[in-house]
Amino acid sequence: MDYWLAEIITIGNEVLSGKTVNTNASHIGRRLTSLGFTVRRITVIMDDADEIASAFREAIDRRPKVIISSGGLGPTWDDKTAEGLAKALGVDLELNKTAFNMILEKYTKRNIPLTEERKKMAYMPYGAIPVENNEGIAPGIYIYHNNIDILAVPGVPREMENVLENFINKMLRNKPNLKYLEDFIYVENVMESALAPYVKELVKKYDIYIKTHPKSYELSRPILEIQIAGSGREEEEIKAKIEKVKNELVDVIKKLNGIIRNSL
Incomplete structure (x- = not known):
């Protein structure tokens, strides 16, 4: 068999505590498998920037073709995925103008003010490309690093599925064609x-x-x-x-x- 390896990282205290079942990893795993990837590892970690950075670093060191994380992209204080990914890559966390405009447009259409908490969802690692989220607010985060497709998707299942499909259809570079x-x-x-x-x-x-x-x-x-x-x-x-x-x-x-x- 030809092996195109992939890894999944699930981020969230609610998954570790057993409060939430990890259906996101199941969906992502099935979708990657359908494309010809072999999912080698699923890692579940807490909402902590250092833990997230460590998980991404370790995954990158194993050199899979794709790494996909879910969770931790929202507006609250414990949404730490963007920060952790930036640490793992050794780059700054910055306001992404494209992501900011995506978010601003959605709130403006509903006459909702853009608070600092909502603006937080536009902060991404330097060099990241936002992935459209047609089912929610927070865009996904895509980075191509060391020949690895790295994607962070929101934790809400319908948003995760939408961002994942947008990534696969428009951005995924390492396509196994298997x-x-x-x-x-x-x-x-x-x-x-x-x-x-x-x-x-x-x-x-x-x-x-x-x-x-x-x-x-x-x-x-x-x-x-x-x-x-x-x-x-x-x-x-x-x-x-x-x-x-x-x-x-x-x-x-x-x-x-x-x-x-x-x-x-």
């Missing part, structure tokens, strides 16, 4: 541990991703969802490889007296 395909087998009456050695051999044989997802307790009546996924430049080659793996897995499942189901 096709990602996956298929599933649903199995009853086969233990995950019994299937494991066969899966291990197939992964080696075909250089493909195979993951078993248990859906019940192994020692009762085991139910498995088997995910088979591959990426590459030729869609037909990936399809053929996945089909070969499926056929071999089905043979193994029958050998183990498993039952193939159409769905769970």
Whole structure:
């Protein structure tokens, strides 16, 4: 498999405390995977500029193609993402004129005054490009640094999704041009541990991703969802490889007296 690596950073005390479920990382991960990226790591950190800077530095040192963070772009005192990213890059935090005009226009249309707190959302690391947020106020922050696409999106899910799509469609430089395909087998009456050695051999044989997802307790009546996924430049080659793996897995499942189901 070809690997184009990506990392995700989620910023927010509410995620760490368990108050908010990290659905943003799930969405970003799925979207990046659909483009052919392999998400290597998801990091969750608190609303602290030094923690944010450290997370970005460490991610940059690992040299992925893309780093996307979510959260911490709002007007409140604890929204620290722009500050942390500037620290990580060793540049100043400055008022971005383009971002300022984006924000000013939205508040002016609603006859709402532009306070210092609202103006705060226009401060970005030097050299950053604001990404349009059609669902809210705070623009995303985009920087191309050391051949890495770095994007910070708002934490509100609908805003995150909108800014992410604007980035992918208009700004993303490191496009893998890989096709990602996956298929599933649903199995009853086969233990995950019994299937494991066969899966291990197939992964080696075909250089493909195979993951078993248990859906019940192994020692009762085991139910498995088997995910088979591959990426590459030729869609037909990936399809053929996945089909070969499926056929071999089905043979193994029958050998183990498993039952193939159409769905769970």
